[in-house]
Amino acid sequence: MTVPIDRIRNFSIIAHIDHGKSTLADRLIQRTGGLSDREMSAQVLDNMDIEKERGITIKAQTVRLDYTARDGQDYVLNLMDTPGHVDFAYEVSRSLAACEGALLVVDAAQGVEAQTLANVYQSIEHDHEIVPVINKIDLPAAEPEKVKLEIEDIIGLPADDAVLASAKSGIGIDEILEAIVTRIPPPKGDASAPLKAMLVDSWYDPYLGVVILIRVVEGTIRKGQQIRFMQADTVHLVDRVGCFRPKIEQLGEMGPGEIGFITAQIKEVSQTAVGDTITDAKRPTAEPLPGFKEVQPVVFCGLFPVDAADFEKLRESLYKLRLNDASFSFEAESSAALGFGFRCGFLGLLHLEIIQERLTREYDLDLITTAPSVVYRLSLSHSKNEDAKVIELHNPADMPDPNRIEMIEEPWIEATIYVPDEYLGSLLKLCQDR
Structure with a gap:
């Protein structure tokens, strides 16, 4: 059974390092019953030891949460946990492109910091609805009113309706969930159109092969379907469709607006480029999704x-x-x-x-x-044995004859x-x- 599209909310969390993004994700999972208290661990979505120790997110993760709002309606919330560091800016841009909105988490004591800005501008470029959340309001040094002014002055977002919260103490979690449902718009898409899905991320699993995280934009993807990767130009057979709650749950199919994973007996991550468009091999979509680039x-x-x-x-x-x-x-x-x-x-x-x-x-x-x-780029002039050419220099030991160098570019x-x-x-x- 696919979810009615007006009941889906896809959002990511944007924050500077150590402003409480992973802790907030933990609280949202706990509050919506994704994991019981016994199964819960700190920073559930950071599954590498290095991620937990350094308090950084390296791989994007998603989790599907079921939430019953105050109006009595049931909603499906897809949370994309994105890396915050600038090295992974392209991955962040693809994760953001898979969402309609974002929670902007700002530390009530630290205020707006550099990565908050860099990622929030990317989010604004994707026309996201941004919900400001002022976190850690229970700290003695917290100044939520000052931080609201900073958000308005520096980013230019209205912050009078910012949610005040403390992910660690569980304050304001219900208000955040309500804000996601009421302020972030539902996705758009036509289930009867040819399949068009974005490859958001992929990783290797020793049992399943390459697990591919996707966001369906148009059409439906189901088990047993032949799919084509438009940039890589390869065809594969889908053998598993599912989502993370954060435990793996298998699904029959996924419709427009849904986020989940597929496996297709692929052995190498290099075949699955982040940002690629996935379509039906027999009934392809006309245009790939915009924004793809080679990393x-x-x-x-x-x-x-x-x-x-x-x-x-x-x-x-x-x-x-x-x-x-x-x-x-x-x-x-x-x-x-x-x-x-x-x-x-x-x-x-x-x-x-x-x-x-x-x-x-x-x-x-x-x-x-x-x-x-x-890498330096060297333009070499023509010599007795060789024509003029341009080479890339990785190692100073490979430096050619200085007389032949016309120009060095860095x-x-x-x-x-x-x-x-x-x-x-x-x-x-x-x-x-x-």
Whole structure:
């Protein structure tokens, strides 16, 4: 049985690190009966040890909650728990594109911080209905009225009807659920149209193969259906359709507006690009969903085993990690000083740290990491043996003959710096000096 579309609410939670996003998700799951008190653990949706220890979310997770509102109607709430860190900005943008609204969680003591802004602007670009939630109001240093003013001044969102809550103490949870139902609009979509679904995320499960998180936009997806990935141009047979409550529950089919997962006997995460459009192989949709882009690594470094005998073990471990993280790339390289190792590409420095820590912990490897660097692009002039060409330089050891180099280009970024007024002067000086 598919859910009536006007009773579905899809939302994500936007917050700066440590403003209480995972704790709020826990309370919502508990309040709607997703898990009993006995099954509950802290940060239910963060299932990696590193996520729990650092208090960060690395993988997007979803959970489907059943809620009976004060008007007596039953609703299905799909919560998308998104990573907050800028390294995972593209994943966040796809998770937000799968929702119609967002809870903007701001710490009552800390106020609005950088990531809150970066992600809330993405949310506004997706035309979301944003519900401000001022969390941790039971702290002695809490200043909810000041934070309301900050939300209005800095972000430009009206905050007079912001929900005051404390996820830890369970204050304001019912008000948040009511706000989701009354203020976030239901999804739109036609169940009889050709299937069009967005691939929000994917990960490798040793029993099920690749599990693909999807949001159905139009049409219906069901078990036994042949589907096509439009960007990858591959065809697969759906062998399981379901949702997380947060425990896995199998479903017969999913209609427009629903969020859940499918499996289709896919063995590698690299075949399932985040943001791809999934359609019916026999009756495809005309246009793919907008916003897809290939995830490009931007920071590179070398990983070398301390003990040369661990080289094969490192290779296997990298293949296993890549099963779960398609945004990470690697190729073999050798160094005169460090022996054989791998040159790896990451989305940013946090991503590098996480991969390195997972290799050390989960695969018991001792690693030497070279200093992170970026890729330079060299334009070479024509020589006796070779034509003029453009090459990418990863390693200073591969620097060609300086006489042939016409131009060296390095990557630049366009950055926006969010900073409180009192630091503006010293920050401008830092930008000029550096």
